[in-house]
Structure formats: structure tokens, C-alpha cells
Amino acid sequence: MKKLPVCEICGLEVVKVIECSKCGAKFCEECGDEKHELCYDCLGWDEEEDEFEEEEEEEDEEDWDEPPSDNSLPLNH
Numbered sequence: 001m002k003k004l005p006v007c008e009i010c011g012l013e014v015v016k017v018i019e020c021s022k023c024g025a026k027f028c029e030e031c032g033d034e035k036h037e038l039c040y041d042c043l044g045w046d047e048e049e050d051e052f053e054e055e056e057e058e059e060d061e062e063d064w065d066e067p068p069s070d071n072s073l074p075l076n077h
Contacts, residue, residue: 007031009039 004013009031017026020039032039 009041 005017007028008025014028021037022042027039
């Protein structure tokens with residue numbers, strides 16, 4: 001009996017695996033995007049990088065909108 005391939009992401013034996021075009025991992029249809037041939041690990045990194053860049057931009061914008069705190073003002077006694 002032929003042994004089924006194993007998904008390198010979830011570790012389950014599956015009928016078919018797809019090779020990730022970015023990292024080369026073999027993943028099942030549940031653990032990646034078959035159309036783009038990307039595993040969820042690589043998809044996740046791309047999404048996290050995009051979110052991180054967006055958060056940095058938001059933080060920069062917030063810095064300009066916030067008034068200075070009382071602690072940053074010089075004290076005149």
C-alpha cells in the first residue's frame with residue numbers, strides 16, 4: 001500500500017500536497033493558498049509585515065495629534 005504524503009504545516013497525511021513557491025514547504029489544501037501556491041506560514045508573514053507597517057504609520061500619526069503631557073513641560077518656579 002502506498003503511503004500518503006504528509007503536510008509539513010499540520011502534520012496530517014493527505015491525498016495531495018502543494019509545494020510552497022516561497023519556502024518550499026509541502027502543504028495540504030487546508031494549510032495554504034493553492035492558487036498562489038503559498039503555505040499559511042508564508043501568507044502569515046506577509047500579512048503580519050503589512051499589519052506592522054500599518055501600525056507604525058498609525059503610531060506616527062498619533063504622535064502628531066496628541067498634546068504634550070504635563071511631564072514634558074518645563075517647570076518655572
